[in-house]
Amino acid sequence: MMLISTVLKALILLQVGAIYPDFGTLLHPEVLKPLDYRELPVAAREELQAAVADIRDDEPDPLSEIHYEGLLDNNPSRMETVRHLEDMDKLALFYWHHAFFGDAHSLQKMMDFSLAWAKMFQPTGNPINENKLLPIVYAYPFVEPHMKSRQQHTMEEWLREMARAEIGNERVPLNNWETKRINLVGTIGLLLEDDKLVSWAEEKAAYYVENALFADGSSADIRQRDALSYHVSGLKPLLQFLITLEQETGRGKDFFYRETADGASVARSLDFVLPYAKGEKIYRQWENSKVRLDQERAAAGLEKYQPGVAYDPQKAYETMALASYFDDKYRMDQCGLPLCQITALLN
Structure with a gap:
């Protein structure tokens, strides 16, 4: 199967600061339950674990505000935002790794990155910008059972704040x-x-x-x-x-x-x-x-x-x-x- 080799090509490139929106496309953890990582070749599983080890000690780098929508690709503010949004690529990597292997380290990293962004980022109701944060939303079912009650409260209040901000935005056009x-x-x-x-x-x-x-x-x-x-x-x-x-x-x-x-x-x-x-x-x-x-x-x-x-x-x-x-x-x-x-x- 080509799954892991394809994954690795994309993930290794994350180390040079590229953004890979394809890897941010996650599926609900309940949807993934039928997957059996043992269907993947042993060598590929080991290679994936080695690739994850390369970023295992990376720390979150959150923003309080995203500058992306409406800006040209070469706009300095957008470029800086894109650099910080590498966190979402890494979070997605930890998500898939935990989904396949159930390892505690990837789970802890999902918690760390999610909480760091929830404490820092202030939702504005802009769906183009906040759509970038979907890996945090999808990671929550994995991390919630392992969080302390105050951490759960922080995450759930932040998620509700984002939902309320989106609902309250009356200027969302009827398109994507x-x-x-x-x-x-x-x-x-x-x-x-x-x-x-x-x-x-x-x-x-x-x-x-x-x-x-x-x-x-x-x-x-x-x-x-x-x-x-x-x-x-x-x-x-x-x-x-x-x-x-x-x-x-x-x-x-x-x-x-x-x-x-x-x-x-x-x-x-x-x-x-x-x-x-x-x-x-x-x-x-x-x-x-x-x-x-x-x-x-x-x-x-x-x-x-x-x-x-x-x-x-x-x-x-x-x-x-x-x-x-x-x-x-x-x-x-x-x-x-x-x-x-x-x-x-x-x-």
Whole structure:
């Protein structure tokens, strides 16, 4: 199996300060219970443990405020934020390592990093920024049983504060921003067994499908930005929430397929992506974007934002891997990314 070797290539690169958003894509611990690490080759398990040993003594480096959304990639404040957000890569590494091996050290590191950020970071309700902190949210079911009561209180108050801030933000546009907000609030609600938060997220998700997804499979992100990348990044957090919702309540799969009166659905919007993810069609991005930031990015010479640049099919693989949790037709057999390998084991 290629899982560990693929994981290691990404993780070793973490040492040089790169950010790997793919590794931040976690699954609820309950979803991972059927996994058996003994299915992985002994040499690969040992190699993974050696790679984790390289960062075992790293300490958290939290921020009080994230400067990311709306800033160009080369903005100094954003670049500094990205450096601090390496903590989320490391937290995700400890998460997967603990999920596979159940080791106490990775568990303690998840606790240390989570508490450090909870004590420092002040939620603002910006889902683009706070979506970056999802590894803390997903780590909580692992660490909560091992925390002292005051630590549990610190974490739960911080998680609730984040959810309240997201709900209170009345300036969230009905695009990928909204699905990131839904995922944050809904997942926090499920973890804390807060039915009000879960209901809010489900209602918002239904409204999103009704008003931001269309019968032809396109989305508000496609129509506003002419970017398959944003269409895919809008579906990804929604799928994360639906997987957790299915695991906890059994309602996620029904929502995945449910169609509006006009024929829109989450599944249909994934069908829209499928030929591009398979490389059967090419999507030329940004040619008709109506968003000023996209134009500024192009003017700044950022290559991936140039009008007409082809969407990279591999960028859809993780989203399709999440979708394969509900339907095997979305599995990308050519994908060697960790999440693709993990979801294949789950089905």
